[in-house]
Amino acid sequence: MAVLKAFKAIRPRKDIASKVAELPYDVMSSEEAREIAKNNVYSFLHVDKAEIDLDKNINPYDKKVYEKANENLNKMIDNNILVQDQKNNFYIYRLTRNGKSQTGIVGCTSIDDYIKNKIKKHEYTRKDKEQDRINHVDICDANTGPIFLTYKYNEKINNIINMWTEKEPVYDFTAADGVRHEVWVIDGDETIKNICDLFKNIDSLYIADGHHRAASAVKVGIKRRKENPNYSGYEEFNFFLSVLFPHSDLNIIDYNRVVKDLNGLSVEEYIVKVSEKFNVDVYEGEGAYKPSYKGTYGMYLNGKWYKLAAKKGTYNSDDPVDKLDVSILQNNLLAPILGIDDPRTNDRISFVGGIRGLGELEKRVEKEDMGVAFSMYPTTLEELMNIADAGKVMPPKSTWFEPKLRSGLFIHKLR
Incomplete structure (x- = not known):
């Protein structure tokens, strides 16, 4: 009621x-x-x-x-x-x-x-x-x-x-x-x-x-x-x-991520580590890569767009928070590889609302000397309601309305 x-x-x-x-x-x-x-x-x-x-x-x-x-x-x-x-x-x-x-x-x-x-x-x-x-x-x-x-x-x-x-x-x-x-x-x-x-x-x-x-x-x-x-x-x-x-x-539209550096890794070392949990492919299409389905991510690095796809085992299927795309990225890449343990307080990560377009991610990396950017597939309203019904909370910057x-x-x- x-x-x-x-x-x-x-x-x-x-x-x-x-x-x-x-x-x-x-x-x-x-x-x-x-x-x-x-x-x-x-x-x-x-x-x-x-x-x-x-x-x-x-x-x-x-x-x-x-x-x-x-x-x-x-x-x-x-x-x-x-x-x-x-x-x-x-x-x-x-x-x-x-x-x-x-x-x-x-x-x-x-x-x-x-x-x-x-x-x-x-x-x-x-x-x-x-x-x-x-x-x-x-x-x-x-x-x-x-x-x-x-x-x-x-x-x-x-x-x-x-x-x-x-x-x-x-x-x-x-x-x-x-x-x-x-x-x-x-x-x-x-x-x-x-x-x-x-x-x-x-x-x-x-x-x-x-x-x-x-x-x-x-x-x-x-x-x-x-x-x-x-x-x-x-x-x-x-x-x-x-x-x-x-x-x-x-x-709900995408809420994208930009990280200032590669946490001391070379580009080659970084991609090797990312490949442990994600399939990594250079994007051959025109313009930026915008994910079209859950479990995929765009990654802008060193002047190129890559397509990432989460491998099996990157989340707990019983936890509605753990299987969010933002959680999969955070738990398998941002935290263990790039050292972003707490995205709420870490000043090496920035969040960019999808309303600004993916060109903004390229601009942040190229002109503002950031290290890598990620384009996200939007969280769904059903995911939001399921998490709220379970009494849980989403990671920061999961939704942009x-x-x-x-x-x-x-x-x-x-x-």
């Missing part, structure tokens, strides 16, 4: 929604955010990365940054850039990239469902990143960025979405990266109740993206409960902003 709650969204005026909406705070640096928002007073980066409005030398985790975020959020509300709806609604959010759409319901999910593992995780979180968003949510008194959740396809929910998306959207714009964003408001009380009832029949929700935002929202909710010992459980701080997509709509949800289209106040 999953709890989904309607809410009074704070959201942009229709005429400026495209100017407000921005990519999530964690996919860009402070410098990039300053450049993006420098001529746009409407940009939600003034809230999500408020250090851009302070001295360039300020620590982005300074309390003044969170206080500036709160000030900017309230200013956007006071200036009628953001307006709060008068009643509790659900919303439909559709993103379309390269002709493929994903359509989700925007609402608030329960911190208790997260605590009880009805909202399932597949990644570890870092305390420093959690603390950043705890401070942001607590001081802004709001969830400013949605958590990206998924659920197993439900035909009745899909029928409701199809019915409401026949109406004219309240927002419809295409961002600079070519992604089209459409939003509809579900304001019918009977439909809202029906959606709530349908989600009660869904056993589990899965975090696709936003583990740190989710963990932080929950910890702020727990903090507020301690501050309000007579809480009823219905207060807004008991819930956090989410967008829920059916798993059939989602697309595109397109990214925009921040600023929906804000959830905690009171």
